[in-house]
Structures are given as C-alpha cells and as structure tokens.
Amino acid sequence: MDQPKVTVYIPTYNRKGLLERAINSVIGQDYSNIEIIVVDDNSTDGTESFLEEKSKEVANLKFFVKKQNSGACASRNIAIENATGDFITGLDDDDYFLPNRISDFVHFWTEKEKETVFLYSSYTLKIGESHFTKRGLRKKKMDFDSLLKVNDVGSQVFIETEVLRERGFDERLPMWQDFKCWLDILSGGGIAQGINNYSYVVDISHAHERISMKRKDKLLIAEDIIKSSFQLDKYQRLYLENHKCNYGVGYKMNFKEVLSVLFRLDFDFFFKFRFIKQYIKTLNN
Incomplete structure (x- = not known):
C-alpha cells in the first residue's frame, strides 16, 4: 500500500x-x-x-x-x-x-x-x-x-x-x-x-x-470482568491487582504473596516497586 x-x-x-x-x-x-x-x-x-x-x-x-x-x-x-x-x-x-x-x-x-x-x-x-x-x-x-x-x-x-x-x-x-x-x-x-x-x-x-477520575467501585467491577475473561494463573492475578496502585484500591495481601513476588527473578525492579507500593496501601484496608 x-x-x-x-x-x-x-x-x-x-x-x-x-x-x-x-x-x-x-x-x-x-x-x-x-x-x-x-x-x-x-x-x-x-x-x-x-x-x-x-x-x-x-x-x-x-x-x-x-x-x-x-x-x-x-x-x-x-x-x-x-x-x-x-x-x-x-x-x-x-x-x-x-x-x-x-x-x-x-x-x-x-x-x-x-x-x-x-x-x-x-x-x-x-x-x-x-x-x-x-x-x-x-x-x-x-x-x-x-x-x-x-x-x-x-x-x-x-x-x-x-x-x-x-x-x-x-x-x-x-x-x-x-x-x-x-x-x-x-x-x-x-x-x-x-x-x-x-x-x-x-x-x-x-x-x-x-x-481516570471515575469511582473506585467501577474499577472493582472492571477487574472482576477481566479476571473472569481470561484463565489467569496466581501470578497473573497479582499482576492485575497491581494495576490498582494508581487508584489506591486493593485487597488484603498476605506477606507470603509479597515475598513470592520479590523473589521472582523474571519480575523487573519497576514491577516489584509498584507491587510493594500497592501492598503498603492495602495494610489500611
């Protein structure tokens, strides 16, 4: 063309x-x-x-x-x-x-x-x-x-x-x-x-x-639909959870999940940093 x-x-x-x-x-x-x-x-x-x-x-x-x-x-x-x-x-x-x-x-x-x-x-x-x-x-x-x-x-x-x-x-x-x-x-x-x-x-x-200024409950609805649309493994679900950093929304992560992410060699520093940021936010949930 x-x-x-x-x-x-x-x-x-x-x-x-x-x-x-x-x-x-x-x-x-x-x-x-x-x-x-x-x-x-x-x-x-x-x-x-x-x-x-x-x-x-x-x-x-x-x-x-x-x-x-x-x-x-x-x-x-x-x-x-x-x-x-x-x-x-x-x-x-x-x-x-x-x-x-x-x-x-x-x-x-x-x-x-x-x-x-x-x-x-x-x-x-x-x-x-x-x-x-x-x-x-x-x-x-x-x-x-x-x-x-x-x-x-x-x-x-x-x-x-x-x-x-x-x-x-x-x-x-x-x-x-x-x-x-x-x-x-x-x-x-x-x-x-x-x-x-x-x-x-x-x-x-x-x-x-x-x-990006929409209410957080809409974000949670969208997350549920995406999770149900793909066969995500444990780590892929954590990837998706990490997207909510920008909105300050999350569930109660347990410390084992955090450690499993930190010790994954195929996760870059940027992702680990955002994940820890999200984990800290969820401590007050």
Missing part, C-alpha cells in the same frame, strides 16, 4: 469546544488519506449541530448521533463498525494529535517486527495552559503477560481495522475497556510495539471529568 487509509475515531459527549480542537488536530495531520468518524453520545450542548456544519466543510468527516447515552465504549464500537480505513486509531475528544502522529504510525508499521499486532506511543501531558511534560515509554514491546504487569500501551493504539473490529470493546466494563481490548488481542499471540514520538497530547488542564 502506497498510502493506506487510516480511520481516526472520536467518541464525544458534551465537549463541543474541546471536540472542535480534536477534529482540527486530525485535519491538520501531515498525512492526507484519513477518515474521521465522530460518535456523539447524545450530547445536549449543541454538538450535533456543530457536527452537521463541520461535516459540510470537511469531506472526510463522518458522524453518528446516538439516541440515548450509552457511554464511550459503545461509541467506539459504532465507529469501528463503520470504519473504511485499512488502519484505525482513536482520539479522546478532550485530547489532540500533533501533526506527525498518523504519518509516524504508518512509517513505523512498515518497519515493525513480523509478530507485531499493533503499535502504541509515548505521549505529551498538558497540565496547564502552557505547561507540558513528556511521558516516555517504559517498555517498547509488550505481550499479554507484560501488559498485565504494567499497561504501557495506554488508551490508543494503531492497528489494522479488521483486527480491532473482530475484537471490539467490551461494553460490560464501566472502565478499563481499552486495557481489556488490548489484552483480548494479545491473548491470541503476538506483541505490541511502542514508538517514542510524543505525538498524542493528553489534556488534564480542563475542568471536564476524565475517565
């Missing part, structure tokens, strides 16, 4: 101003063969009218409006089902791309290792009007096991559309839908390959709620 078509999907809900920035960042890519699909989750802030006008100006923009609110996960699946690109990647409505994002992915795809099933990247974090910081990759290759240990993939990947369409996002989960989707894909074998280009900007400077 000389210049394969790439679909960018954007789920949105009541963020018209931020959505316009997101769409414009895709329009401004230095790669031309792009399809943009926006799925509006029954917004009440004039998003539908904005999309109607924007689609008249932008020929490669398609949009769908849901008749009732059902969450970003269902919105992603609608976009994936209607995508016509050879490849697909996502963008949250409150984030945006730097101009080189799609061209970098297409370039790296042609040089990827044979067993690679999707690409992911580092990102730039916007924490103020003019305050940015770069977040590099800790791991440039991930398989099913390493993703369970630490999710360095994040919420967006670059992948063949048919592969993502076959799996889709699990709409039962109140959060962690992206994490489970990547696990689903890697459970069939292969690796994910990362690139350090910082072309995705995660904006936490605005007043809108982000998914």
Whole structure:
C-alpha cells in the first residue's frame, strides 16, 4: 500500500469546544488519506449541530448521533463498525494529535517486527495552559503477560481495522475497556510495539471529568470482568491487582504473596516497586 487509509475515531459527549480542537488536530495531520468518524453520545450542548456544519466543510468527516447515552465504549464500537480505513486509531475528544502522529504510525508499521499486532506511543501531558511534560515509554514491546504487569500501551493504539473490529470493546466494563481490548488481542499471540514520538497530547488542564477520575467501585467491577475473561494463573492475578496502585484500591495481601513476588527473578525492579507500593496501601484496608 502506497498510502493506506487510516480511520481516526472520536467518541464525544458534551465537549463541543474541546471536540472542535480534536477534529482540527486530525485535519491538520501531515498525512492526507484519513477518515474521521465522530460518535456523539447524545450530547445536549449543541454538538450535533456543530457536527452537521463541520461535516459540510470537511469531506472526510463522518458522524453518528446516538439516541440515548450509552457511554464511550459503545461509541467506539459504532465507529469501528463503520470504519473504511485499512488502519484505525482513536482520539479522546478532550485530547489532540500533533501533526506527525498518523504519518509516524504508518512509517513505523512498515518497519515493525513480523509478530507485531499493533503499535502504541509515548505521549505529551498538558497540565496547564502552557505547561507540558513528556511521558516516555517504559517498555517498547509488550505481550499479554507484560501488559498485565504494567499497561504501557495506554488508551490508543494503531492497528489494522479488521483486527480491532473482530475484537471490539467490551461494553460490560464501566472502565478499563481499552486495557481489556488490548489484552483480548494479545491473548491470541503476538506483541505490541511502542514508538517514542510524543505525538498524542493528553489534556488534564480542563475542568471536564476524565475517565481516570471515575469511582473506585467501577474499577472493582472492571477487574472482576477481566479476571473472569481470561484463565489467569496466581501470578497473573497479582499482576492485575497491581494495576490498582494508581487508584489506591486493593485487597488484603498476605506477606507470603509479597515475598513470592520479590523473589521472582523474571519480575523487573519497576514491577516489584509498584507491587510493594500497592501492598503498603492495602495494610489500611
């Protein structure tokens, strides 16, 4: 393929101003063969009218409006089902791309290792009007096991559309839908390959709620669904438990479990450090 078509999907809900920035960042890519699909989750802030006008100006923009609110996960699946690109990647409505994002992915795809099933990247974090910081990759290759240990993939990947369409996002989960989707894909074998280009900007400077701020009980529901979806051994279950470090949620770990992790030679220092951090948090549970 000389210049394969790439679909960018954007789920949105009541963020018209931020959505316009997101769409414009895709329009401004230095790669031309792009399809943009926006799925509006029954917004009440004039998003539908904005999309109607924007689609008249932008020929490669398609949009769908849901008749009732059902969450970003269902919105992603609608976009994936209607995508016509050879490849697909996502963008949250409150984030945006730097101009080189799609061209970098297409370039790296042609040089990827044979067993690679999707690409992911580092990102730039916007924490103020003019305050940015770069977040590099800790791991440039991930398989099913390493993703369970630490999710360095994040919420967006670059992948063949048919592969993502076959799996889709699990709409039962109140959060962690992206994490489970990547696990689903890697459970069939292969690796994910990362690139350090910082072309995705995660904006936490605005007043809108982000998914990471959701309530902890939703996290526990998501964890139970993931545990029941895969045949995880004892250590894989501990890997998954460790993901809750960022939320301060956990169960009562016993000291034998902690020692078993510390003495595993195939666990790197980073994982052991996070696991101990989680164990300390659970002491007060």
